[in-house]
Amino acid sequence: MKFALITGGSRGIGRAVCIKLAEQGYNILINYKGNTAAAEETLAAVKAKGVEGELLKFDVGNFEEVQTVLGGWIENNKEKQIEVLVNNAGIREDTMMFQMSNAQWKGVLDASLDGFFYVTKQVLTGMLIKRYGRIINMVSLSGLKGTPGQVNYSAAKAGLIGATKALAQEIAKRNVTVNAIAPGFIKTDMTDGLPEKELSAMVPMQRFGTAEEVAEAVAFFASRGASYVTGEVMNINGGLYS
Numbered sequence: 001m002k003f004a005l006i007t008g009g010s011r012g013i014g015r016a017v018c019i020k021l022a023e024q025g026y027n028i029l030i031n032y033k034g035n036t037a038a039a040e041e042t043l044a045a046v047k048a049k050g051v052e053g054e055l056l057k058f059d060v061g062n063f064e065e066v067q068t069v070l071g072g073w074i075e076n077n078k079e080k081q082i083e084v085l086v087n088n089a090g091i092r093e094d095t096m097m098f099q100m101s102n103a104q105w106k107g108v109l110d111a112s113l114d115g116f117f118y119v120t121k122q123v124l125t126g127m128l129i130k131r132y133g134r135i136i137n138m139v140s141l142s143g144l145k146g147t148p149g150q151v152n153y154s155a156a157k158a159g160l161i162g163a164t165k166a167l168a169q170e171i172a173k174r175n176v177t178v179n180a181i182a183p184g185f186i187k188t189d190m191t192d193g194l195p196e197k198e199l200s201a202m203v204p205m206q207r208f209g210t211a212e213e214v215a216e217a218v219a220f221f222a223s224r225g226a227s228y229v230t231g232e233v234m235n236i237n238g239g240l241y242s
Contacts, residue, residue, distance in 0.1 A: 001027065002026055004222065009028075012188060030056065060116075066122060100179050109159075126177070157182075178231065186209045
């Protein structure tokens with residue numbers, strides 16, 4: 001019973017990843033924080049692929065919720081193995097730093113960095129014991145080059161890139177890989193408020209990417225064919241690097 005856990009799996013990139021990994025034969029654990037209707041739509045799409053799916057409602061940045069819900073699932077399902085973890089959950093609270101509140105700073109870092117730590121630590125022991133696992137962290141172009149108006153988001157994603165590279169080295173000998181994907185402009189709910197036409201002009205491919213294109217990269221990192229790839233950051237940005 002092999003499972004893939006996708007945090008922030010109810011919409012956008014998370015939903016596309018859930019569906020793609022279901023197509024690869026994984027049973028899917030869909031984490032979400034609040035939008036139950038969207039999560040149920042993703043669950044239905046996953047089950048339509050002929051695999052099992054379950055909803056796990058918890059805030060990745062809340063240690064107690066992660067321990068209770070995810071830790072409880074692991075304790076009660078010892079015959080099931082989470083082979084793939086996609087740390088996709090994250091939020092944006094864009095504003096210039098001189099206007100940024102403590103809550104806007106902390107909320108964004110909690111979702112990306114604390115969420116990575118709390119969730120990964122829950123599933124890591126099982127991967128190490130089984131001597132197999134795939135951890136894939138969703139970062140961002142902002143974490144590589146920094147984006148004005150996103151000091152908090154850029155810091156969170158840059159931190160996650162560093163964590164990816166460090167953890168990859170710690171656990172490589174156990175056949176557990178850790179990689180990251182850095183999307184540029186992708187058409188999702190998170191980018192709905194952005195001026196797409198204006199920003200597309202900055203991209204060499206002259207368009208935003210799709211969530212499905214990101215999911216293809218996740219499928220590669222999750223595959224056995226990527227067994228000698230770890231500590232890497234794959235850019236999916238249509239050629240936009242600066």
